[in-house]
Amino acid sequence: MDTERRLDALVGAVADGPVDCDGLRVERDDGYAVETPEGRHEGLDEAALRETLAADERLLDNWWTWHRLDGSRRAFLRWVEGADERPVDERYDLLEEGLTAGWGNLWIRVDLDDAETRRYELRHADDAAVDPADLTSFDDPLDLRRPLKFDDDGRYRPLKTAPNAPTGWRLGGLTGRDCVEAVDVAYPATVANWHRERTGTLDITHWRETTERQTGIYGVVEELPREAVEWVAEAACVDSQCLKRREWQYDEADDLAVDGGDGQFPCREPCSLVVAAARRWTTLEREEERTYELTLTPSEKEQVEAVIDAVADGTTDEIREADVYEGANRYRTRYLRAKRLDDEGNLCGVPTDPGDD
Amino acid sequence: MTDHRSQALVVVAHGSHLNPDSSAPANEHADTVRASGAFDEVRTGFWKEEPSLREVLRTVEADEAYVVPLFISEGYFTEQVIPRELRLDGWDVSAWDSDGLSADSATLTAGDVEKTVHYCGPVGTHGSFTDVLVRRAESVTGDPDVGRDFGLAVVGHGTERNENSAKAIEYHADRIRERGRFEEVQALYMDEEPEVDDVTDYFESDDVVVVPLFVSDGFHTQEDIPEDMGLTDDYRTGYDVPAAVDGSRLWYAGAVGTESLTADVIIERAADAGADVGDAVERVRDSTAPEPADD
Numbered sequence: 304m305d306t307e308r309r310l311d312a313l314v315g316a317v318a319d320g321p322v323d324c325d326g327l328r329v330e331r332d333d334g335y336a337v338e339t340p341e342g343r344h345e346g347l348d349e350a351a352l353r354e355t356l357a358a359d360e361r362l363l364d365n366w367w368t369w370h371r372l373d374g375s376r377r378a379f380l381r382w383v384e385g386a387d388e389r390p391v392d393e394r395y396d397l398l399e400e401g402l403t404a405g406w407g408n409l410w411i412r413v414d415l416d417d418a419e420t421r422r423y424e425l426r427h428a429d430d431a432a433v434d435p436a437d438l439t440s441f442d443d444p445l446d447l448r449r450p451l452k453f454d455d456d457g458r459y460r461p462l463k464t465a466p467n468a469p470t471g472w473r474l475g476g477l478t479g480r481d482c483v484e485a486v487d488v489a490y491p492a493t494v495a496n497w498h499r500e501r502t503g504t505l506d507i508t509h510w511r512e513t514t515e516r517q518t519g520i521y522g523v524v525e526e527l528p529r530e531a532v533e534w535v536a537e538a539a540c541v542d543s544q545c546l547k548r549r550e551w552q553y554d555e556a557d558d559l560a561v562d563g564g565d566g567q568f569p570c571r572e573p574c575s576l577v578v579a580a581a582r583r584w585t586t587l588e589r590e591e592e593r594t595y596e597l598t599l600t601p602s603e604k605e606q607v608e609a610v611i612d613a614v615a616d617g618t619t620d621e622i623r624e625a626d627v628y629e630g631a632n633r634y635r636t637r638y639l640r641a642k643r644l645d646d647e648g649n650l651c652g653v654p655t656d657p658g659d660d
Numbered sequence: 661m662t663d664h665r666s667q668a669l670v671v672v673a674h675g676s677h678l679n680p681d682s683s684a685p686a687n688e689h690a691d692t693v694r695a696s697g698a699f700d701e702v703r704t705g706f707w708k709e710e711p712s713l714r715e716v717l718r719t720v721e722a723d724e725a726y727v728v729p730l731f732i733s734e735g736y737f738t739e740q741v742i743p744r745e746l747r748l749d750g751w752d753v754s755a756w757d758s759d760g761l762s763a764d765s766a767t768l769t770a771g772d773v774e775k776t777v778h779y780c781g782p783v784g785t786h787g788s789f790t791d792v793l794v795r796r797a798e799s800v801t802g803d804p805d806v807g808r809d810f811g812l813a814v815v816g817h818g819t820e821r822n823e824n825s826a827k828a829i830e831y832h833a834d835r836i837r838e839r840g841r842f843e844e845v846q847a848l849y850m851d852e853e854p855e856v857d858d859v860t861d862y863f864e865s866d867d868v869v870v871v872p873l874f875v876s877d878g879f880h881t882q883e884d885i886p887e888d889m890g891l892t893d894d895y896r897t898g899y900d901v902p903a904a905v906d907g908s909r910l911w912y913a914g915a916v917g918t919e920s921l922t923a924d925v926i927i928e929r930a931a932d933a934g935a936d937v938g939d940a941v942e943r944v945r946d947s948t949a950p951e952p953a954d955d
């Protein structure tokens with residue numbers, strides 16, 4: 304550790320005003336006054352100040368680490384190592400071994416390298432215990448952009464905070480700044496919005512305001528009925544679909560009944576994916592309801608429900624090939640189609656439009 | 661603290677919920693600008709991807725943000741959607757005082773961050789974008805001197821969707837024609853005359869480079885245009901470059917916005933708006949030049 308450099312910086316900083324960081328307090332009065340968890344020293348000249356500070360390298364390094372960061376980056380990295388709760392000595396003991404935190408599906412680890420500098424590593428949480436040799440290593444946060452575009456099945460992920468980030472990679476040896484940068488690649492703006500929320504400055508834009516702002520092909524979305532907005536939130540914004548905690552409501556004084564979820568970071572406004580889907584739902588909701596008479600056995604009715612559930616929950620892949628006890632099993636569904644859909648694909652032979660008989 | 665006001669470049673683009681490659685040019689050009697070191701910080705923001713236009717400015721640390729739209733023409737997105745979503749206070753399109761091709765920049769503040777935002781005109785209407793079209797022709801033919809005995813077609817949407825989009829196409833076609841480098845230069849459209857379907861009717865030259873004036877490859881550049889021109893019956897089977905069509909050889913270039921020199925125009929847009937970019941324009945011009953072909 305370059306103690307001299309840290310001391311120079313601290314002496315320089317005190318010239319601009321008192322320094323106060325995690326139990327270290329330095330100010331100028333008659334000479335310098337230093338307060339550490341060990342006690343208070345007053346009337347020190349610069350040499351004595353340096354000597355006193357050099358006696359607790361961890362306290363000095365802790366100040367040095369945090370004074371070079373500010374805003375959401377500083378707040379986030381402090382949160383990663385629990386800096387607001389853990390005293391410096393205890394924290395540095397833990398850092399020697401490595402401290403971990405989770406952010407959505409990310410696993411973040413921080414420890415001290417040979418020069419006693421913090422180094423960060425990022426992985427998918429499911430890979431936390433995997434041998435690093437079995438993971439693809441990257442070292443530039445921007446290298447994550449491409450892999451994170453696709454899920455483990457190679458499908459494009461249009462929503463970065465969907466809980467389907469791919470596994471199999473690691474990003475190691477990061478500085479604090481790069482760590483935040485990488486988190487921002489994975490979940491853009493979540494650190495900034497989390498910080499705003501913690502400092503009471505999160506700007507939430509509710510459904511009404513968001514949809515009233517839309518123009519062009521999205522102008523229609525404001526017509527979506529109030530009741531349907533509940534279904535939108537239930538379809539897209541619950542924890543199983545999105546790691547953000549939905550903080551937006553129908554309107555400032557009109558909360559949605561659907562739970563916003565338990566995500567660590569807030570969603571402050573309906574996202575573009577939800578607005579685009581809502582455009583489709585707005586068109587569909589314009590249709591009048593009709594009564595159809597469909598004849599099904601009780602098991603067939605339940606099977607239709609099971610198929611809807613399996614598709615909505617994304618579990619069709621999990622149903623075993625020969626498990627014909629599952630309603631959404633492929634053979635069961637093909638049998639139902641053979642029996643209940645006519646040549647035009649009409650359920651129970653009932654045309655969608657009455658005139659099409 | 662430093663006495664120079666830190667500056668960020670923010671490239672804003674459309675992006676897509678369906679096509680993973682839509683955002684690739686914006687990211688690649690941002691990387692090129694980042695590597696040039698001309699800005700303290702380089703970020704990207706998208707209409708359909710994240711960070712969204714609504715939230716990109718809050719990820720910026722710098723005091724000054726130069727926002728450059730990676731769009732081909734002035735219109736709905738550059739005049740309404742982007743300024744609205746970025747919450748540019750007091751934005752009015754008259755600030756650009758543009759005839760549809762001459763948007764430069766406007767200096768504003770944004771409603772959710774304490775920064776100065778320089779909102780620049782789109783990449784596609786900058787004079788230097790003509791050079792990108794030419795560079796694209798060089799890249800696709802592998803000939804840095806391409807021009808002699810070659811025709812060049814610039815292809816885009818017609819006026820139907822946006823009057824300014826046709827203006828941008830004609831603007832660049834005219835400029836390339838004036839340079840006299842290509843035997844013939846013709847603007848062609850997807851939905852009106854002169855139509856890209858009849859490309860070979862409009863050229864005498866045996867070799868014609870066809871450059872679509874689009875920011876990124878997608879449905880139009882990869883499916884529509886190749887099929888319309890008869891490069892292939894089915895885009896999924898691909899096509900040859902060059903491909904023989906009606907006795908001509910068509911060198912289909914794909915979206916011009918994927919050409920790496922586009923990064924240079926992005927820097928120029930910001931420099932025109934007052935960013936201090938040093939000699940980055942020249943350096944990027946050199947660094948994005950195609951490697952001379954091996955003998």
Ligand code: SF4
Nearest residue numbers: 539540545570573574
């Ligand atoms: S609107 Fe819903 S789906 Fe979109 S980011 Fe917010 S919580 Fe997630």
